[in-house]
Amino acid sequence: MNYLDIDLDLTEEDIELKMAAHRFAREVMRPIARKLDEMTPEQVIAKDSPFWDFMRKAYELGYHTILIPEPYGGMDLTSKQQAIIYEELAWGSVGLTVGIGVAAFPSFGASLVAEEALIEKIIEPFCRCRDASIVGCWGITEPDHGSDTLVPHYPSFSDPAIKSQCRAKPDGDHYILNGQKSAWVSLGTVSTHCALFCQIDPSMGHAGGGIFALPLDLPGISKGAPLNKIGQRDLNQGEIFFDNVRVPAEYLIAGPEAYEALLEITLSATTALMGVFSAGLARAAFEEALEYAKNRVQGGKALIEYPNIQAKLFHMFSKVETSRLMSRAAYIFNQSTSTPAEEYSVVAKVYGTQAAFDVAHEAIQIFGGNGLTKEYHIEKLFRDARAMLIEDGSNDTLAIAGGHKMIHSYPRLDM
Ligand SMILES: Cc1cc2nc3c(=O)[nH]c(=O)nc-3n(C[C@H](O)[C@H](O)[C@H](O)COP(=O)(O)OP(=O)(O)OC[C@H]3O[C@@H](n4cnc5c(N)ncnc54)[C@H](O)[C@@H]3O)c2cc1C
Known part of the structure; x- marks a missing residue:
């Protein structure tokens, strides 16, 4: 379905990138995602799984390097182009989009400091990779630390009583790592590298953390x-x-000296991107419902002819549009500054994921009984949207942390 993007500043290049990403989402991602959805978690990652077909095709197109700056071999995209492509990919499958996003995490993190060794050992090999043999992940949450790991500058973040379950101790020119990351690490069981967020100075609580970009084949x-x-x-x-x-x-x-600041920069990007992804998912759900309402004849008329269905679709459409505007704006703004306004990214994520869930929920209502069956894609979108309310920080705790940040920095006059 051709979709009007009301951003009048889109360039021809932006539109070409958008169309190419949409084609990939429609022709490759959707069909693969639907197959994977029916498989066991073990089958999803088996050698001959379509998951790897997706990864290899995405790597061939360079989509694994969307977040990486061009000097290191990234795709050389503006922040707006990154958001445009990610929205299209998430239209195809939000799960696969999160996957291709986290695959870049060690390199993305390393690119924020750009030390010579990290460029040579982590970023450049990843950018050159075209066969998905280098796959990153992001390990931050732990069995006993979920929401509390994602709220830099919130008072509890510096509470020395908080003892992380993954710690690094300096030992000469090495660190010794002990502990574990949670079962929620995306691509955790298939990744070759990790952006590991762990505790180095326990006297500072979570704020005493460190970030490593490390290969996962170490003994x-x-x-x-x-x-x-x-x-x-x-x-x-x-x-x-x-x-x-x-x-x-x-x-x-x-x-530890830079951990909290770097975490905030990271979260300002990832949290806004979750909003971008949710705009893609919401749009997919809206389009499913629109198409269905046009075709389903009930009581002698197509559903679309009933005013309540038209109003419902209008409210769904409103959510898609506002979600895109907010998330794209928050992402672009926070990518343009070294002192991010994280609360805007939180708005993008909390509003966007709730909007995606609401739209998928209303879409199922429009489908009636059919919406509950495995025959239609909408039930997958609904389940995927549900996960987004928790993913990358539960919306409840993000709202508390975002509220804290907003209250302490409002109004922002430093521009
Ligand atoms: C699809 C998906 C992908 C993910 N990917 C990754 C990943 O790549 N890497 C990674 O490290 N983690 C990942 N996560 C983990 C994710 O970040 C956590 O699930 C999330 O932060 C919530 O943590 P939790 O599940 O431990 O819930 P908890 O923190 O235990 O929270 C449970 C409930 O209690 C509420 N709550 C918690 N603390 C408070 C408080 N102080 N005040 C009020 N209410 C509170 C929360 O809002 C929530 O409703 C992923 C999760 C999902 C679902």
Whole structure:
């Protein structure tokens, strides 16, 4: 379905990128995502799984490097182009889009500091990779630390009573890693590298963290079983364990002195991107409902002819449009500054994911009984949207943290 984008500043290049991403989403991602959704978590990651077909095709097109700056081999995109492409990919499958996004995480994190060793050992090989043999992930949450790991500058973030379950101790020119990350690490069981967020200085609570971009083939690293879940079943997830792992210090992106600031920069990007992804998913659900309402004849008329269905579709459409405007704007703004306004990214994520869930929910209502069956794509979109209300920070806790940030920095006159 051709979709009007009311941004009058889109260039021809923006539109070409958008159309190419949409084609990929429609022809490759959708069919693969639907197959993966029906498989067990083990089948999803098996060698001959369509998951790897998706990954290889995405890597061939360079989509694994969307977030990486051009000097290191990234796609050389503006922030707006990144948002445009990600929205289209998420229209195809939000789970696969999260996958191709986190695959870049160690390189994305490393690009924020751009140390020579990190460029050479992490970023450049990843950007050159075209066969999906280098796959990153982002390990931040832990079995006993979910929401609390994602709220930099919130008072509890610096509470020394908080003891992380994954710690790094300096040891000469190495760090010794012990502990584990949660079962929710996206691509956790298939990744070759990790952007690992762990505690270095426990006296500072979560704020005493460090970020590593490390290969996962070091002795002492093991993985858990792939997680089984209701939504985003096409996204592999699982634990990573560390048992006295010796990590060369050159893999450290940032230590405690910069941890909170770098985490905030990272979250300002990822949280806004979750809003972008949710605009893609919401649009997919809206389009499913629109198409269905045009074709389903009930009581002698197509559903679309009933005024309540038209009004319902209008409210769904409003949510799609506002979600895109907010998330794209928040992402572009926060990518343009080294002192991000994270609260705007939180608005994008909390509003956008709730909007996606509401739109998918209303879409099922329009489908009636058919919406509950596996025959129609809408039930998958609904389950995928449900996961987004928790993914990358539950909306409840993000709202508390976003509210705290907003109250302390409002009004912002420093521009
Ligand atoms: C699809 C998906 C992908 C994910 N990908 C990754 C990944 O790549 N890497 C990674 O590390 N993690 C990942 N996660 C984990 C995700 O970030 C966490 O699930 C999320 O932060 C919530 O943490 P939790 O599940 O431990 O819930 P909890 O933190 O235990 O929260 C449970 C409930 O309690 C509420 N709550 C918690 N604390 C408070 C409080 N202080 N005040 C009021 N209410 C509170 C929350 O809002 C929530 O409703 C992913 C999760 C999902 C669902």
